[in-house]
Amino acid sequence: MKPKLALLLLAIVLFNKANSQDSTDLFKQLGVDEPQKELVYASFKSSRIIMSHSVEMLREGVLDFRILHRFGKVSGGTYEFFGLDGPATVRLGLDYGLTDNISFGIGRSAYKKELDGFLKYRPLQQSKGPGAFPVSLVAVAGMTYAADTITKRYHSSDRFAFYWQALIGRKFNDALTLQIMPTMLHKNIVAQGEHNDLFAGGFGGRIKLSKRISFNVDYYYVINQVPGITNPLSVGFDIETGGHVFQLHFTNAKGINERAFLAETADHWDNGDIQFGFNISRSFQLKKKRS
Amino acid sequence: MLKFKCLIVIAFILSVNAQAQDKFYTKTGKIEFSSKAPMEDIEAKNKTLAGLLDTKTGMMQFSVLMKGFEFPKALMQEHFNENYIESDKYPRGDFKGSISNNKDINYTVDGTYPAEVIGKLTLHGVTRDLKTKGTVKVENGKVQTNATFNVLLSDYQIKIPSVVKEKLSNNIVVMVECKMDPLK
Secondary structure (H helix, E strand, C coil), X not given: CHXXXXXXXXXHHHHHHHHCCCHHHHHHHCCCCCCCCEECCCCCCCCECCCCECXXXXXXXXXXXXXXXXXXXXXXXXXXXXXXXXXCEXXXXXXXXXXXXXXXXEXXXXXXXXXXXXXXXXXXXXXXXXXXXXXXXXXXXXEEEECCCCCXXXXXXXXXXXXXXXXXXXXXXXXXXXXXXXXXXXXXXXCCCCCCEEEEEEEEEEEECCCCEEEEEEEEEECCCCCCCCCCEEEEEEEECCCEEEEEEEECCCCCCHHHHHXXXXXXXXXXXXXXXXXXXXXXXXXXXXX | XXXXXXXXXXXXXXXXXXXCCCEEEEEEEEEEEEEECCCCEEEEEEEEEEEEEECCCCEEEEEEEHHHCECCCHHHHHHHHHHHCCCCCCCEEEEEEEECCHHHCCXXXXXXXXXXXXXXXXXXXXXEEEEEEEEEEEECCEEEXXXXXXXXXXXXXXXXXXXXXXXCCCEEEEEEEEEEEECC
């Protein structure tokens, strides 16, 4: 009997000891320092790399007004002031974040007087910590409607084209984000010998040079491209100034929506047939967060 | 035999006494900060402040995840994490210190007591001394600590670019409110 009681007493004393540890250990006991699963944000400065959708989503209640502008060809030389004299092309667009994972947008391009709209959904977001998921997965579906009267069409449905994209992207560290973009484009009408469906593999990424400036690349390899058409490549810089993101870049793509830059990029980088362009993104918080 | 039984009872009583609400903690403390600048007022809230108070010694410790701060505008939140506090590099803000007038606070009697706190605040990888006044409120065996203090961004090597000088103040007012439960 005696040893048992002695053990019990010892246990009680030890229990007391355990209770009087210093506060640092107690913080650990509370699990304060334990790593938690956290979502990865700010993979890109804006919802587009340059031409393409990026894996970055608009947050809920954010309206993004985007002005996309391309000057004329740099190869125009001093006479055309390296393309700044024009002919310029522009797309004005409004994107809205319905939730943190669903956004949609509409736009109108001067080129072919084209209207476009898209829906963007992120089923999986990159995270870190326990139970992390290594990449963000985003699905994009969009359509374009060419309202011009120049191109000959037989039915009004001939004005439509559709595109579907999967964006798989990973923010490797604070500076580097890469994404691939398998893409399919369907045009309702094509010239003889062209394919209605175009398949493309896109690649894009950014390297952050400072807190507010990043270097971006955006490229598509179109697998069954028609002769005379080339692959679009854009390179440029993102400059973020608070409410605005300026995307200054060079590109060989004249068109500014998915149909136009995938199916109608005729200019080549190696001839200097590139254009200077800029995208301006201005965000407005329409719906404030409840707190 | 009886002696031993008595001893056990005494040991238990002592044991209970020893852990009788010396330490209080919370994992859901509130911390808010605000910046008032000519062109913009910024406010952010975080309800996941972890806090610990040892009433015997007056030692206090607080820790907060920077990513837990919520702003009314999503873009502000992103810029806070990306450009200013750099929460990937410096995920937490920490405070370690003590109540210097801890003797004047009677944790067994309900009431609100003024408290002076001295300690070290670590933010953005920089540790600096912090001294502030607050209150300790004792109510129904629970303790609530409140404090408001100022933090200068320049003290913690957080730079304000000239383009946002009119929108962001160097002087940030921080408000802390922790309702702490006894640690069992």
